[in-house]
Amino acid sequence: MKTLRCGAALAGLLLLPGIALAADFDGGQLSSLWGIPFAGLLLSIAVFPLLAPAFWHHHFGKISAAWTLVFFLPFTLTFGPALAGSSLVHALVAEYIPFIILLTALFTVAGGIFIRGNLHGSPGLNTGLLLIGAVLASFMGTTGASMLMIRPLIRANDNRRHSAHIVVFFIFIVSNVGGSLTPLGDPPLFLGFLKGIDFFWTVKHIFPETLFLTGSLLAIFYVLDSWYYRKEGVFPVDPTPDTPRFGFDGAFNFVLLAGVAGLVLLSGFWKSAVVFDVYGTEVGLPGLVRDVGLVAITLLSLKMTADKVHKDNQFSWGPMAEVAKLFAGIFLTIIPVIAMLKAGLNGPFGAVVSAVTRPDGQPDPAMYFWASGLLSSFLDNAPTYLVFFNTAGGDAQTLMTTLAPTLAAISAGAVFMGANTYIGNAPNLMVKAIAEDRGIKMPSFFGYMAWSGGVLVPLFVVMTFIWFR
Numbered sequence: 001m002k003t004l005r006c007g008a009a010l011a012g013l014l015l016l017p018g019i020a021l022a023a024d025f026d027g028g029q030l031s032s033l034w035g036i037p038f039a040g041l042l043l044s045i046a047v048f049p050l051l052a053p054a055f056w057h058h059h060f061g062k063i064s065a066a067w068t069l070v071f072f073l074p075f076t077l078t079f080g081p082a083l084a085g086s087s088l089v090h091a092l093v094a095e096y097i098p099f100i101i102l103l104t105a106l107f108t109v110a111g112g113i114f115i116r117g118n119l120h121g122s123p124g125l126n127t128g129l130l131l132i133g134a135v136l137a138s139f140m141g142t143t144g145a146s147m148l149m150i151r152p153l154i155r156a157n158d159n160r161r162h163s164a165h166i167v168v169f170f171i172f173i174v175s176n177v178g179g180s181l182t183p184l185g186d187p188p189l190f191l192g193f194l195k196g197i198d199f200f201w202t203v204k205h206i207f208p209e210t211l212f213l214t215g216s217l218l219a220i221f222y223v224l225d226s227w228y229y230r231k232e233g234v235f236p237v238d239p240t241p242d243t244p245r246f247g248f249d250g251a252f253n254f255v256l257l258a259g260v261a262g263l264v265l266l267s268g269f270w271k272s273a274v275v276f277d278v279y280g281t282e283v284g285l286p287g288l289v290r291d292v293g294l295v296a297i298t299l300l301s302l303k304m305t306a307d308k309v310h311k312d313n314q315f316s317w318g319p320m321a322e323v324a325k326l327f328a329g330i331f332l333t334i335i336p337v338i339a340m341l342k343a344g345l346n347g348p349f350g351a352v353v354s355a356v357t358r359p360d361g362q363p364d365p366a367m368y369f370w371a372s373g374l375l376s377s378f379l380d381n382a383p384t385y386l387v388f389f390n391t392a393g394g395d396a397q398t399l400m401t402t403l404a405p406t407l408a409a410i411s412a413g414a415v416f417m418g419a420n421t422y423i424g425n426a427p428n429l430m431v432k433a434i435a436e437d438r439g440i441k442m443p444s445f446f447g448y449m450a451w452s453g454g455v456l457v458p459l460f461v462v463m464t465f466i467w468f469r
Contacts, residue, residue, distance in 0.1 A: 027339030032348035034336035037071035038383075041329050046378055046423055050445060060322060064329035071333045086280040087335050093281045095194055096331040098291055099382075100324050102190055103143070105260050105294040105301075110144030111315040112253040112305035117246030121157035123225040126166055127218055129153050130173050134214050137178030138185040138203075140257050146175045146427040147313070154438050161232040164442055167435045168451050169221040173214060175427035176419035180210045180412065184261060186425075188376075188385030188414040195389065196396030197407070199268040205408045209467055213416060216459055250309040256297050263293040319430055330383050341390040353391055363392055365468040369409035373417030373460065377424045385414040409468050417460065420452045421445070 044063050048056035056063075076084040119125060129149060137145040153170060157163045179185030181203040183193035189202055248254075267290035274285040309315075340348045347353070356367040368388060375384040388410045392403060399407040418425035422432055422445055432442050443451060 026343070027336070027341070028343030028347045030336055030340050030343075030348055032340070034071070034075075035340065035349075037067045038330070038333040038337050040070070041067040041326075041333055042383065045326060049423070049429070061325040064326050068329045068332050071336070075336070088332065089279040090281045091331045091335055093278050093283060095191065096328060098194055098287060099187065099190060099331075100327065101291050101294045101298075102184075102260075102264070103141070103187065103323060104320060105298045106141040106144040106184070106257075107147075107320050108298045109253045109256045109260065109301045110140055110148050111313055112250040112256075112301045112309055113148055114249040114309045114312045115148065115152040115246075116249055117152070119152065119156035119246070121153075121160055121163075121166075123222050123229055125156065126153070126225055127222045129156070130170060130221065131214075131218060133170065133174035134178030137174055138181040139261060141184055142175050142179035142186050142425065143319075143427045143430070144257075145178060146170075146431050149174055150431050150434055151313070154435060154440065158438070160229075162228050163440055164435075165221075165224060165228065165451075167431060167440060167442060168448065169217060169224075171428050171431050172419045172452070172456065173217050173221075175431055176425055177210065177213050177217065177416055180206060180415040184264060186415045186418075187382040189411060191382055191386055192389065192396075192407075192411070193264075193268065195394070197400060199265055201400055201407075202411055205404060206412050209408075209412050209416075209463055212463065212466075213459055217455070220455060249312070250305050252304060253301055256301050259297050260294060263290045263297075266290060314434075319426070323426060327382070334383055334386060337387065338390045338394070341387060342394055349391075356388070356391060363403060363406040365405040365409035366464050368392065368406050369413040369464060369468045370460075371413070372410045373413030373420075376414045376418045377420035381414040381418040381425055385410060388414075405468070412463075412468075417456075419456060420449065422448055 041064060044067065048060070048063070072084065072088070075087075119129075129152070133145050133149040133153075136148065140148070150167075150170060153166065154163070157166055160166075176186075180189070183190040183197075183199055183202070189197075192202075193199060267286040270286040270289075272285040276283045276285075276288070337349075341353070344350070345353050345357070352371075356364055356371055358364045372384055372388045375387070389399070389407075392399060392406050392410065419428070422428045435442055442448070
């Protein structure tokens with residue numbers, strides 16, 4: 001313990017720009033070294049699964065905890081237990097806990113629905129399934145829609161000689177682009193909702209971009225899948241026997257999904273003067289009711305869903321546990337990064353702010369689109385959204401009105417470009433793993449990037465000139 005305290009004290013001295021800052025935690029006077037734990041955690045998430053997958057699988061929680069301690073112990077020594085404690089409570093109570101509760105509810109309810117039946121994959125049918133998945137993604141989350149739709153899509157095409165491209169476009173459309181219209185769709189948008197962005201703001205401001213990108217991808221997919229279908233045909237025997245009828249097991253979970261959407265909407269529209277103070281963090285009654293209701297829905301789904309449905313869906317808590325542990329570290333280590341970004345051009349990250357700002361001092365939507373998008377391609381898109389949300393000022397009302405083009409660019413970049421790599425969004429790797437488990441030879445990490453570079457990037461360039469100039 002003595003060694004640990006000495007190490008923490010030394011780290012505090014290295015990061016300390018001046019002990020007088022302890023009182024007000026002014027991000028403009030912090031050293032940029034405070035961003036190392038956050039950057040280290042994100043780099044660990046990007047690199048370890050590729051270079052040391054077995055080590056990562058067994059120790060990702062410890063790695064997240066280690067980076068959190070690298071930040072939090074020096075932070076406590078530098079600014080005192082009071083500020084450290086209030087910052088910890090705010091990050092957990094105001095952002096992390098509501099975020100994880102929503103993801104858990106969507107993950108659990110989607111995992112309780114099994115699509116029964118064997119469809120026969122054809123270009124038209126596959127395009128229709130991708131469209132359905134895209135629509136569902138904005139209402140049950142990209143993770144929920146991906147877990148619901150990928151298995152029936154693979155079963156429908158298990159008599160095809162070449163199906164990797166089907167899974168690649170599924171990741172593009174269902175695991176990413178489809179979640180761009182509501183806070184339920186993708187974690188970055190829910191974080192924006194928690195910061196004060198209206199529930200329907202995104203659908204009002206980036207619906208044309210979403211429609212263009214989804215429509216273009218579906219058209220490209222149909223042409224490509226038709227070419228493969230004509231060239232290779234199908235195997236004479238379908239590995240999956242036909243079933244008497246098509247249907248859903250655990251269909252009552254659709255009602256619970258509607259309950260999830262209703263609770264999130266309620267928390268956005270219900271205004272209440274009842275506020276609880278949790279160590280300096282205000283918790284409003286609408287948010288509290290939402291979170292308690294979501295926990296109740298999660299428990300109800302687990303209780304009412306038959307074990308066979310979970311078994312057929314290969315449901316497990318592994319993916320959710322990984323997300324919970326990693327995001328606990330992310331939400332804590334990002335505390336000083338947000339403070340420094342809020343300091344603007346005069347802060348330690350002034351170069352980042354300058355890069356996305358025009359000479360007249362106004363934000364550059366094109367630069368925000370590409371900066372948030374490129375980082376979302378290699379880091380998780382939720383913290384990337386938070387970084388640029390705060391780079392643009394962090395005030396929800398200003399971003400929804402005066403700076404609406406900037407917020408639209410951040411939202412579109414974070415959600416759309418999460419599809420550029422396997423590590424851009426959590427469902428990407430989950431879908432890849434399921435496909436490979438079913439015998440589909442998926443592209444390598446860089447092979448997948450060749451697909452996204454050839455298909456997605458040209459579309460993003462077109463979108464820049466149309467919407468983000």
